[in-house]
Amino acid sequence: MVEVRNLKKQFGSLVAVEDVSLSVKAGEVFAIIGASGSGKSTILKCINFLEPPTAGEIWVDGRRVGVVQTGGRLRPARASELRLSRAEIGMVFQNFNLFPHFTALQNVIEAPMAVRGLSRRDAVDLAKELLDRVGLGDKFDEHPRRLSGGQQQRVAIARALAMRPKVMLMDEVTSALDPELVEEVLGVMKTLARDGMTMLVVTHEMAFARDVANSVVFVDGGRVVEQGPPSELLRAPQEARTKAFLQRILRTDA
């Protein structure tokens, strides 16, 4: 479903991501772990071209993202083509980034109407169904600032799902939440996983990675250090850097 091949991203002279290759199958939950500044967010942003990669290839559902082949020649995708790719890729941010002047419902219906061409009625039906699904059936008309962080993040998940994406990119979606609100968001993510959504999840929640992810990758200094099923990578890491990272994070978790 998602293929990242030899991805490199450079900001000026700083190499943030170097030679990263990942392969995520349909219905798989793929967790990315690593220290702050290791390039996790950059990997996600390159997948939907919020940050255009310096080198490498991104494939989503068999289609190249950001590059179009016409008559045997490759050219950068136009803005309109990029928008179509992005519509297939849901993204949820650490800070929710809901539109503050819209209600929960308006946040969810905006893109389906604008991008997918849904009628308002269909978009509202869809949005209500999705907000119900994330447990916010009674909050349609609330503005974000009247919702808790956990509720805002669930609206953001519904907003991304409303585009019927092929894959969801989730960047530390529980990191900005008070501890007691983390579970309600993780719960929604577990449901999504069970329903077969393909997900790339950057997370510091090791329990979530262990219980839900099919695959875990540890990145350090912009490179993949180690990759494998959580049972192996989290329980018996091979690399010294992975061990050190896990020890550090498990100590702070406890």
Add this chain to the structure above:
Amino acid sequence: MNLDFGIIAVVWPALLQGSLVTIQLTLAVLVCATPLAVLVALGRDSRLPAVRLPLAVMSAILRGIPPLLVLFIVFFGLPPAGLALDPFPSAVLAMTCYMAFYFGEVFRGGLQSVPPDQWRAADALGLKRSRTVVRIILPQTLPAVLPPYISHATEVLKGTALATAVAVPELTSAARQVFVVTFRPFEVLMVAAVIYAVLDGILLALQHAGERWAARTGTSTRY
């Protein structure tokens, strides 16, 4: 002084007519200059120097010369160049050019007050740039933009009096013609002043309505 406000009964049709022209001129300038100003604001921070630099130069020049001079350039300077406009459209064009850059700075400040993550969230959903600007970004600039916007709009309202110099029959010009015939300058000009004050008041009321809207929806508070 022997005041006679009974004169109002005689002069009000002329002053009303002048007020309508003043209102039309103000609205025409606001309607034309506001969208242009948004484009100026976006262009001023464009990544392309070919867009950014000419706008910076024009902004510096236009904001630095007297508005009356811009009006004269349009009304007297353009006809030899092949563009002869009537007084009213001349005034609209001149004030629009002038105000697009003043309002442009206002909107620019407003755009910078919106967190960049809002653009990113809209991009990630696949929204078009134009839709992002109109539906997502501009509404959030309202709290930052509204007070300076209204104070500039008040300048536009007062500035329409300059159009009397090219014989647009707006309120100040109407008042002058009326007192010249009635020999009652003080009363007539006081009435004109009151009308301007009322129109100002309407603009301020709009500002308060906008601020209430922003407070209700929470655009004014980051979260």
